[in-house]
Amino acid sequence: xxxxxxVSKVEGNELTMERVFQASRELVFQCFSEEEHLKNWFGPKGxxxxxxxxxxxxxxxWHYCMKCTDETQEHFGMEAWGxxxxxxxxxxxxxxSVDQFSNAEGTAAEGMPESIVTQTFVDEGGKTKLIQHTxxxxxxxxxxxxxxxxxxxxxSTWDNFEEYVQKLNR
Numbered sequence: 001x002x003x004x005x006x007v008s009k010v011e012g013n014e015l016t017m018e019r020v021f022q023a024s025r026e027l028v029f030q031c032f033s034e035e036e037h038l039k040n041w042f043g044p045k046g047x048x049x050x051x052x053x054x055x056x057x058x059x060x061x062w063h064y065c066m067k068c069t070d071e072t073q074e075h076f077g078m079e080a081w082g083x084x085x086x087x088x089x090x091x092x093x094x095x096x097s098v099d100q101f102s103n104a105e106g107t108a109a110e111g112m113p114e115s116i117v118t119q120t121f122v123d124e125g126g127k128t129k130l131i132q133h134t135x136x137x138x139x140x141x142x143x144x145x146x147x148x149x150x151x152x153x154x155x156s157t158w159d160n161f162e163e164y165v166q167k168l169n170r
Contacts, residue, residue: 005019005155005158005159006018006019006151006154006155006158007019008151010142010146012139012142013135013136013137013138013139013141013142014133014134014135014136014142015133015134015136015142015146015150016131016132016133016134017131017132017134017151017154018129018130018131018132019129019130019158020124020127020128020129020130021127021128021129021130021158021161021162021165022127022162022165022166022169023127023128023165023166023168023169024123024126024128025092025093025121025122025123025128026092027128027165027168027169028092028121028128028130028165029091029092029093029095029121030092031161031164031165031168032095032119032121033054033056033089033091033095034054034056035052035053035054037164038052038054038062038064039052040164041157041160041161041163041164041165042064042066042157042160042161043066043157043160044066044152044153044154044156044157044160045070045156045159045160046068046069046070046072046073047066047067047068047069047070047080047153048066048067048069049064049065049066049067050065050066050067050079051063051064051065051081051104052064055086056086056089057086057089058086058087058088058089059085059086060085060086061083061084061085061086061106062083062084062086062097063081063082063083063102063106064081064082064083065079065080065081065082065104066079066080066082067079067080079104080101081101081102081103081104081109082099082100082101082102083099083100083102083106083108084097084098084099084100084117085097085098085100087116088118092121093120093121094118094119094120094121095118095119096116096117096118096119097116097117098114098115098116098117099114099115099116099117099134100112100114100115101113113136113137113141113142113144113145114136114137114141115134115135115136115141115145116134116135117132117133117134118132118133118134119131119132120132120133130158132154
C-alpha cells in the first residue's frame with residue numbers, strides 16, 4: 001500500500017513503512033534525534049510540536065505534545081501527547097524505542113496501544129531510505145492506530161520532514 005510516497009505493509013500486529021528522503025543518512029539521523037530539528041518538522045500538517053523534551057540516549061525519554069493549530073481542522077486546539085523510551089541507538093543507523101500515548105506529565109496513557117518502533121536509516125548514495133518497523137501487542141491494537149489515521153499522519157509528518165530537510169540542503 002502507498003500513501004504519499006510511503007510504502008507500507010501490515011502483517012498481523014506489525015506495520016512497516018518506508019520512504020526515501022533526498023538527504024544524507026547522517027543528516028536524516030540528526031534530524032530524528034535532535035530537539036532543535038524535531039521542533040521544526042515533527043507532526044502532521046497543522047499539528048506542530050508545542051512541547052519537545054528529548055534525552056537522546058539509551059534509557060532516555062522523548063516526551064512531546066503535538067497541538068492542532070489549524071483552525072480549518074475539526075480537532076483545532078486539541079493536544080496529542082506521546083513519549084518514546086529509547087532502547088537501542090546505533091548512530092547513524094538505527095533508533096529503537098518503546099512508544100506510548102501519554103499525558104502532560106509523561107505517564108503512559110492507560111488503555112492506549114503501546115508499540116516497539118525500530119527506525120533503520122539506510123544509506124543510498126546521498127539519499128536515505130527510512131524503514132520504520134512497528135510491533136504492537138496485537139493485531140487489534142495495530143488496527144486501532146490505523147483507524148486513528150496513523151498512515152496518513154505519518155505520511156503528512158514525513159512530508160513536513162522532506163520539506164524541512166530540503167531547506168537544510170540548500
